[in-house]
Each structure stands twice: as C-alpha cells, then as structure tokens.
Amino acid sequence: MARLPIYLKLLSDQFDVGTTNISSEELAELGGVNAAKVRKDLSYLGSYGTRGVGYDVEFLIFQIKRELGLTHDWDVVIVGAGHLGKALAGYGGFGERGFPVGGVVDIDPSKIGGVVGGVRVRHVDQLTEIVQTKEISIGVIATPGQAAQSAADSLVAAGITSILNFAPNIINVPHGISVRKVDLAVELQILSYHEQRRVNARRVTKLQAVPGNGRRGASA
Amino acid sequence: MARLPIYLKLLSDQFDVGTTNISSEELAELGGVNAAKVRKDLSYLGSYGTRGVGYDVEFLIFQIKRELGLTHDWDVVIVGAGHLGKALAGYGGFGERGFPVGGVVDIDPSKIGGVVGGVRVRHVDQLTEIVQTKEISIGVIATPGQAAQSAADSLVAAGITSILNFAPNIINVPHGISVRKVDLAVELQILSYHEQRRVNARRVTKLQAVPGNGRRGASA
DNA sequence: GTGTCTTTGTGAAAGTGTGCACAAGCGTCC
DNA sequence: GGACGCTTGTGCACACTTTCACAAAGACAC
Numbered sequence: 192m193a194r195l196p197i198y199l200k201l202l203s204d205q206f207d208v209g210t211t212n213i214s215s216e217e218l219a220e221l222g223g224v225n226a227a228k229v230r231k232d233l234s235y236l237g238s239y240g241t242r243g244v245g246y247d248v249e250f251l252i253f254q255i256k257r258e259l260g261l262t263h264d265w266d267v268v269i270v271g272a273g274h275l276g277k278a279l280a281g282y283g284g285f286g287e288r289g290f291p292v293g294g295v296v297d298i299d300p301s302k303i304g305g306v307v308g309g310v311r312v313r314h315v316d317q318l319t320e321i322v323q324t325k326e327i328s329i330g331v332i333a334t335p336g337q338a339a340q341s342a343a344d345s346l347v348a349a350g351i352t353s354i355l356n357f358a359p360n361i362i363n364v365p366h367g368i369s370v371r372k373v374d375l376a377v378e379l380q381i382l383s384y385h386e387q388r389r390v391n392a393r394r395v396t397k398l399q400a401v402p403g404n405g406r407r408g409a410s411a
Numbered sequence: 412m413a414r415l416p417i418y419l420k421l422l423s424d425q426f427d428v429g430t431t432n433i434s435s436e437e438l439a440e441l442g443g444v445n446a447a448k449v450r451k452d453l454s455y456l457g458s459y460g461t462r463g464v465g466y467d468v469e470f471l472i473f474q475i476k477r478e479l480g481l482t483h484d485w486d487v488v489i490v491g492a493g494h495l496g497k498a499l500a501g502y503g504g505f506g507e508r509g510f511p512v513g514g515v516v517d518i519d520p521s522k523i524g525g526v527v528g529g530v531r532v533r534h535v536d537q538l539t540e541i542v543q544t545k546e547i548s549i550g551v552i553a554t555p556g557q558a559a560q561s562a563a564d565s566l567v568a569a570g571i572t573s574i575l576n577f578a579p580n581i582i583n584v585p586h587g588i589s590v591r592k593v594d595l596a597v598e599l600q601i602l603s604y605h606e607q608r609r610v611n612a613r614r615v616t617k618l619q620a621v622p623g624n625g626r627r628g629a630s631a
Numbered sequence: 632g633t634g635t636c637t638t639t640g641t642g643a644a645a646g647t648g649t650g651c652a653c654a655a656g657c658g659t660c661c
Numbered sequence: 662g663g664a665c666g667c668t669t670g671t672g673c674a675c676a677c678t679t680t681c682a683c684a685a686a687g688a689c690a691c
Contacts (some may be wrong), residue, residue: 260607387480
C-alpha cells in the first residue's frame with residue numbers, strides 16, 4: 192500500500208513529540224485523509240488497534256516498518272554522476288532515512304575516481320561487483336534520458352531488482368523488476384496545467400463580465 | 412489529466428525521430444498503457460484525431476502544450492539553498508523543459524549572495540519582490556522538513572499559486588493553491604516494500620519446501 | 632459486575648477509473 | 662462513386678477505491 196510510508200512519517204513525527212497513543216481520527220486529520228481509510232489501511236497490517244483507545248504509536252511504527260522492510264538499511268547504487276547523480280548522492284536525505292548510498296557509477300572515464308556523497312565514483316563495468324559485494328537490491332538511475340535504458344539494462348544484469356528512475360524516459364525491464372519513476376518536469380507540468388486553468392478561468396470571467404460579448408455560458 | 416505530460420514526452424520524442432503521424436495503438440505501446448485509455452485521454456482535448464489515420468504528431472503536441480499551459484515559459488522560485496535547493500537549481504533540467512529558475516531564496520544569511528544555477532541567492536524577505544517582478548506563479552520548497560510550512564506561508568504571502576514540495580512534510584495552504592509533493596524517501600520506501608515482499612516470498616517458499624515444517628499454506 | 636463512552640474493524644453503498652467492443656467516419660483503391 | 666479497410670470516439674460493464682454507517686469490543690467509573 193502506497194500510503195504506509197506517509198503514515199509512518201506522521202507517526203514518527205508524533206512519536207518525537209511524545210505522543211504514545213493516537214486514534215484513526217487524529218491520524219486522518221494529520222494526513223488530510225478520511226479516518227475510515229486510515230483504519231482500512233492499518234487493518235491490512237493486522238488488528239493492532241484497541242477499540243475505545245486507538246493505536247499505540249511506537250508499536251504501530253514498528254509494524255509499518257516491518258511491513259515496509261525498514262527494519263534494516265537498504266544500500267542503493269546510483270548510476271550517473273552528473274548534476275543529478277551528485278545532487279542525490281550529496282543530498283544526505285537518503286542515508287538518514289535508511290537508504291545509504293552504497294555506490295555511484297558512471298560510464299564517463301573523466302568522472303571516475305571523484306568523490307560524491309562520501310563515495311568514490313566507479314566505472315559502470317564494476318556495477319555487478321559493487322552490487323554483489325554490498326548485497327544491493329535498489330538502483331537509482333540519474334543519467335540523461337538517452338542513457339536511461341542502458342543504465343537499466345546494466346542494473347538488471349548486475350542483479351538489481353528495484354529501480355528508481357529519475358530520467359525522463361520510460362525504461363523496459365524484465366518481468367519481476369519493480370520500477371518507480373520520478374520526473375521533475377512532469378510534476379512542474381501538472382502545476383503548469385493548474386496555472387493555465389486559472390488563467391483561462393480569469394479570461395472567461397472577464398469575457399462574461401462584458402454584456403453581449405459573443406457566446407455566453409461557456410461551462411467550466 | 413496527469414497523463415498528458417507523459418504523452419507530450421512520447422510525442423516529442425517521436426517528432427524528433429521524424430514521425431509525423433501516430434495511432435493511439437502505437438502511442439499506447441510506447442507508453443505501456445491501454446490504447447482505449449489513450450483515446451479517451453486525448454478526446455478530452457477535443458476531436459483532433461483522424462479516423463482511419465491517427466493523430467498528427469506536431470498538431471497534437473501543440474494542443475497538449477496549450478492545454479498544459481506550456482506555450483510560454485514559467486519561471487519558478489526555489490526556497491532553500493541547501494543541498495537539495497542547489498541541486499535543483501543547478502540541475503538544468505528545469506530550464507530545458509520550460510521552467511527556468513527565476514530566483515533562489517534562503518533564510519540563512521550565510522547563504523545569501525552565493526550563486527547557484529546562475530542565480531544569486533537572496534533573502535526570503537525579498538520573495539514578494541522577486542515573485543511580482545518576474546510574475547512568478549510556481550514555487551519550489553527545498554528546505555528541511557521543519558521549515559517547510561513557513562516556506563509555504565512565505566510563498567503564499569508573496570502571491571504564488573502553485574507549490575512543488577520536496578520537503579518530507581505535509582504543508583497546509585489556503586484553498587485555491589495547488590500543491591504537489593515529491594518525497595524521495597517515500598519512493599524508496601515503496602521499493603523497499605516490494606523488496607521485502609520478495610524476501611518474504613522466498614522465505615515462505617523455502618519453508619514450504621521442507622515437509623512438515625510448522626504451519627503450511629501461508630497465503631501471499 | 633454493570634452501564635456508558637469511545638474507537639476500532641468491516642459490510643455495504645457510492646464514486647472513480649479502466650478496458651472492451653462497436654458504430655461512425657475518413658482515406659484509398661478500383 | 663462505391664466498397665473496403667483502418668482508426669477514432671464513446672456507451673457500457675466491470676473492477677477497484679473511497680466513504681459511510683454501524684455492530685463489536687475494550688476501558689473506565691461507580
């Protein structure tokens with residue numbers, strides 16, 4: 192379930208604040224969702240709530256972590272040591288949340304040997320060795336679009352089973368490999384769409400304000 | 412519709428390759444989705460296809476761009492000049508896709524004045540001035556979690572109407588403001604969940620292979 | 632213990648999105 | 662100009678998700 196990480200974040204925050212017990216109603220409020228949905232999602236983990244009381248925050252955090260496989264760290268390997276790769280490796284947010292950068296590789300010899308995010312950049316040929324030595328199962332693609340597919344192929348060949356793809360291309364992988372895609376431009380374009388609707392709405396309002404100005408009653 | 416940017420990307424790629432005409436079937440194949448869904452999505456823009464022939468690639472690109480508001484650039488302003496803010500500003504992928512970085516602000520005086528991504532970092536107090544001078548409507552939050560809400564408040568006060576939030580916190584904004592959230596850790600946690608299921612599946616298989624080993628028939 | 636109050640867990644209803652299947656329409660060939 | 666083949670646009674059914682509503686169940690007071 193894709194909402195478990197969100198509940199985990201909310202619960203962790205509450206735990207840090209000292210909350211020991213929380214109801215589905217409160218949790219729903221924090222997450223901006225429906226309380227029934229929260230209960231359905233959590234009941235999927237098992238019956239860990241107490242009727243009349245709510246959920247034990249610490250216990251629930253543990254259960255969600257167990258379900259998400261966050262009881263131990265997962266090393267990740269980043270393919271591509273360009274701007275984006277460096278940014279991701281140096282960002283620090285990965286390691287803090289249980290996903291330390293176990294390696295960075297690139298295909299460009301001029302990038303090999305440099306250090307990003309505390310890790311030395313190695314050649315993509317050494318990917319299999321890195322992956323097997325550190326038992327890595329998650330790979331991150333931070334290459335330009337045209338190199339994304341070959342990066343994916345290398346990762347799969349090295350034995351990776353989950354890929355986080357930042358390149359603006361769709362990659363083909365064998366059945367059984369999990370892929371998630373994050374395209375920053377797509378996110379901005381969706382916002383742009385909302386902005387454009389706002390502009391259009393204003394223009395329509397203006398036109399309607401002038402009596403007898405062409406067609407009327409354009410629906411939203 | 413959140414799939415329009417994806418179609419746009421696919422169509423642009425096809426246009427670059429010299430394709431002038433494309434059927435919903437081909438487009439669906441490229442995007443890995445159902446052809447009927449493609450047609451339904453595109454029919455939302457209007458009837459721009461020709462029966463028996465398909466869609467004119469160039470014209471369809473224009474129509475999608477118009478719908479998404481991509482006929483002109485949208486400047487964005489980034490709040491937070493830390494690792495992530497620098498990475499985003501220096502990434503370059505924004506400008507290429509029609510979202511140039513129009514400003515970067517931070518609250519930390521030691522960061523003011525530095526140049527990231529070709530733009531000088533200014534104080535968050537100047538946010539309103541930057542936003543109004545450059546007519547910016549999209550803001551990007553690249554601050555640590557605890558500063559996200561105050562960054563959002565500043566952006567709203569400055570007149571921003573769309574926010575892309577990279578901080579791992581949920582922000583509250585007035586009605587009418589569009590917000591999209593990208594949490595890199597959440598993406599990794601979802602992959603981790605799949606990995607964990609893989610591990611569990613292997614364990615179950617192993618247990619089942621040993622005759623008479625405890626409970627049998629654990630369902631997936 | 633008994634009763635009351637609170638909150639969970641879940642069956643059923645409502646809503647949303649997806650995919651099939653086919654009529655309508657366009658181009659092409661003869 | 663008529664028949665044929667191909668592809669769109671869309672009604673309809675199905676599946677999945679979300680929300681409502683309420684019985685079941687624990688906690689607490691007396």
